Amino acid sequence: MPVITNIDDLKRIHKRRTPKMFYDYAESGSWTEQTFRENTSDFDKIRLRQRIAVDMTNRTTASQMIGEDVSMPVALAPVGLTGMQSADGEIKAARAAEKFGVPFTLSTMSICSIEDVAARTEKPFWFQVYTLKDDEFMKRLFERAKKAGCSAIVITLDLQIMGQRHKDIKNGLSAPPKFTLASMADLATKWSWGLEMLGTPRRFFGNIVGHASGVKDASSLSSWTAEAFDQSLDWARVKQLIEMWDGKVILKGILDADDARKAVEVGADAIVVSNHGGRQLDGALSSIRVLPSIVAAVGDKIEVHMDSGIRSGQDVLKAIAMGAKGVMIGRAWVYGLGAMGQQGVTKALEVIHKELDMTMALCGKRDIKDVDRDILLVPEDFEGRWV
């Protein structure tokens, strides 16, 4: 096994082992990728305050997210098509998460179905839904998630229309990959991925094919996706969906304090401050920049989580210190999965945990729940003066 010391190591192996179209699918943002880049570079602008001679024994990163105990406040974000990064990828990631004691979120656009993941894990996971026009399909999805024992629903609100990623169009992204000269030449160098993929029946969108009317195979799926997303979505519909689920609800994709206030009004349990990892509105501010204004607006009324740009335990600590109760990681776990399957996701979590724990100690804190803004040095103009 190669020596892995940071998330970048996993990213390099992921790139080497996984077909180009799936690596590119993960490692890109929309249009110019400005927001995608700034999600990470803005974290680097925040510095940490070193403290000394503070007892650092008996440290703990244990916390809670939506009332659930977590070994560190880091959930695996919903990521579509992860069963294409590694065969049965969603099952592998869910298992790694449950062993580590952190929540796993299954995407609607996963390859393994809700039932597949539930049958192969023991703890409840979170299920992410997109807002779709087809009410019957939504109801069935909710019923299936309830039956599978999902402990929360994550409703993603920043994807009524899909942002454009140039590489996906140029690569002809599809699941499973179509055989072209270019994809076959690429696959010839990724034989271990191909062998594993031949060994599983899970190669299509498991939550959709066979469940949504009119979708029998993957080739009709892309047109279904374009038609199915509800462009007329409004807050009344969000409220309806919250009532339909009748359980814990997390609203994902909030990037504005006014929208955060609306999320409180409709009765959500938590929000995720997120720009979808820079995959939707290019030119939007990074999540870490807007986090303080959202915490100031609603932090005492609703649990605030954040994602987009987290690549280390130091980033996790910065987000917590800025007022997030927890964070989600997307690409960081996908790199691990693409690099080494379940073991790679575990490795990603171990790396992040170690960095989080050590940084917390060097900042003079023993308990993640005591971490606050005081451990940070933030440039005065960090949030920016925008008119």
Ligand SMILES: Cc1cc2nc3c(=O)[nH]c(=O)nc-3n(C[C@H](O)[C@H](O)[C@H](O)COP(=O)(O)O)c2cc1C
């Ligand atoms: C390859 C990829 C696929 C994604 N698919 C979904 C999805 O199906 N549903 C969803 O709500 N978010 C999806 N996201 C967004 C993630 O949930 C999360 O917001 C984002 O990855 C966080 O940014 P990070 O990757 O920089 O950590 C996806 C992100 C990536 C990178």
